[in-house]
Amino acid sequence: MPPTSCDVAVVGGGIMGAATAFWLRRHDPSLRVVVCEAETLAHGASGRNAGFLLLGTHTDYASAIGAHGRSRARQLWQFTQETVQLIRETLDGAAFDLALTGSLIAAGSPEEAERLRRSAELLAEDGAEAVYHDAGDVNRRIHAQGFHGALFVPEGGTMHPVKLVRHLLALSGATALEGARVTAMEPVNRGMRLVSERGIVEAGMVVLTLGAYLPQLVPEAAQFVRPVRAQMLATAPVAPVLGLPVYSHGGFFYLRQHADGRLLLGGARHLHEAEEVGYDDATTEALQADLEAYLQTHLPEIGAPVIERRWSGTMGFSPDGLPVVGTVPGLERATFATGFTGHGMGFSLRFGLLLANRVFERTDSYADLFDTRQVNAAT
Ligand SMILES: Cc1cc2nc3c(=O)[nH]c(=O)nc-3n(C[C@H](O)[C@H](O)[C@H](O)COP(=O)(O)OP(=O)(O)OC[C@H]3O[C@@H](n4cnc5c(N)ncnc54)[C@H](O)[C@@H]3O)c2cc1C
Known part of the structure; x- marks a missing residue:
């Protein structure tokens, strides 16, 4: 040849x-x-992947500043803003189900809620839009229980990767x-x-x-x-509960609802850190049970939906x-x-x-x- x-x-x-x-x-x-x-x-x-189009890095803005400094954290935020802008302006969003709903970064603990509240202030100082919701507001907004607060980021959303x-x-x-x-x-x-x-x-x-x-x-x-495994599941269609993607517990859980009602949920890796490394493409019962427990804890309104699919993928983590x-x-x-x-x-x-x-x-x-x-x- x-x-x-x-x-x-x-x-x-x-x-x-x-x-x-x-x-x-x-x-x-x-x-x-x-x-x-x-x-x-x-x-x-x-x-x-879950098709989340989020701004910033995998951590909240206050933590990103702590890790990388104010100027670099601001640049990283702007970089991801430019991604969203380029996607909107140069591509045909309908071809990949683009939904620019914004996202909710929800707190799994009072400490995380405080970091998100602080992130809202820091983002405002840096000219970015984000609104802090207290626990009552966020749980009402997404028909949920147990979140301690949330940051609503109006830019970004979801798409079909x-x-x-x-x-x-x-x-x-x-x-x-x-x-x-x-x-x-x-x-x-x-x-x-x-x-x-x-x-x-x-x-x-x-x-x-x-x-x-x-x-x-x-x-x-x-x-x-280094290779790190991520696992996800998809439920059968349920009544509409989420109007936008939810990233919670420092990004260790991520949840969205498709237009057809199916919920996509991933994460729980932090509960199984020793197993969720390497290139092995497999799901595990223990982690999948934790994903289902998350649904029951935070979205009790949907009952116990049928799980239609479970899968895994390999992410590349840098130091x-x-x-x-x-x-x-x-x-x-x-x-x-x-x-x-x-x-x-x-x-x-x-x-x-x-x-x-x-x-x-x-x-x-x-x-x-x-x-x-x-x-x-x-x-
Ligand atoms: C379950 C899961 C959920 C996720 N959710 C989100 C999310 O909602 N939002 C988000 O921003 N990110 C998410 N991520 C992360 C996101 O998917 C990755 O950051 C992104 O896809 C990385 O893209 P990539 O092109 O660098 O790598 P990849 O998509 O891994 O592409 C690398 C490609 O290289 C190919 N390849 C490997 N070896 C060779 C070789 N020797 N020669 C030729 N080809 C080769 C592979 O087959 C693969 O197709 C998630 C990841 C997973 C696994």
Whole structure:
């Protein structure tokens, strides 16, 4: 089989690969872009996630400031705002069920409620919109019990992640090679040669968007990302209770309701930390029971709905909880992006733009925000 030749090979057909391919072609419609995906498009975390499009990082804003400093936390918030804005302005939301309802970040304890109340103040000072609800308000608003308060963030919402990946790739015009696991890479002449299960791919530049799987191809990247399992379930349709996605207990639970009434619930990983690591794609009875207990505790109005589906996925967690961008050691024509730490959708479209800008050596105001040097400085 003759080699497949292209200007840029994107390795990994999840949301980050699709978003990168989209922007590469927007920058230069004549560019030949190939996306190599080991399985089928969106086979990884991007095809298994809850479709929350949230602002900020995986923690509340007050905690993000504590972890990363005020200026960086503000930039991270703005970055995710830009994702939502780009999704709204450059894509056809109907193609991927975009619902810009805003979100509720609900508190599982009085301490968390206090952090959310403080987050509302800090966000207001930084020019962002967010409204604190006390316990009575939040529980009334979503027909729930037991939440101690909540932050309503009017921007963001939900979408269908698989449809979004497919939409972006269709718009990009990139060639998607499914079943093309890349097993080796080497520099050749003024480009790169990839060995894939569908033959050799020769590319001027390579962008690795492999999520948690990056260390399987680039072992040195294990310092930047580790695999963490997430489990979810979907109920049969129930009466409408939630008008917007709910992210609670510091993000350790996330719950939304589809237009057809089905509830999607994920999380409980913190209750099973030792088991929920690695690449094993499986659900466990113990964790799934905790998800069901959460429904009974917080949404008693819905009774005990039938559980129609249970599934898992592998997320890539970074040491500081933020995504990482870098150059593969020894391969100056290969860029990688990983470590979205359970929050890739909020970073998605803007992150693809950042990666495309990096390929074209264009200026990007966020170029240093996720650079590996920042991780090195923080660890
Ligand atoms: C259950 C679950 C719920 C989640 N909920 C949310 C949510 O609601 N909101 C949110 O923002 N985030 C959520 N996340 C996290 C989000 O899904 C990820 O941050 C995001 O999908 C990461 O995208 P990615 O493109 O970097 O990685 P992935 O989607 O994992 O894509 C990597 C791709 O690379 C492929 N691949 C692997 N090895 C190779 C190889 N050698 N050669 C070629 N291809 C290869 C894989 O098959 C995969 O398709 C959730 C994750 C899970 C698992």
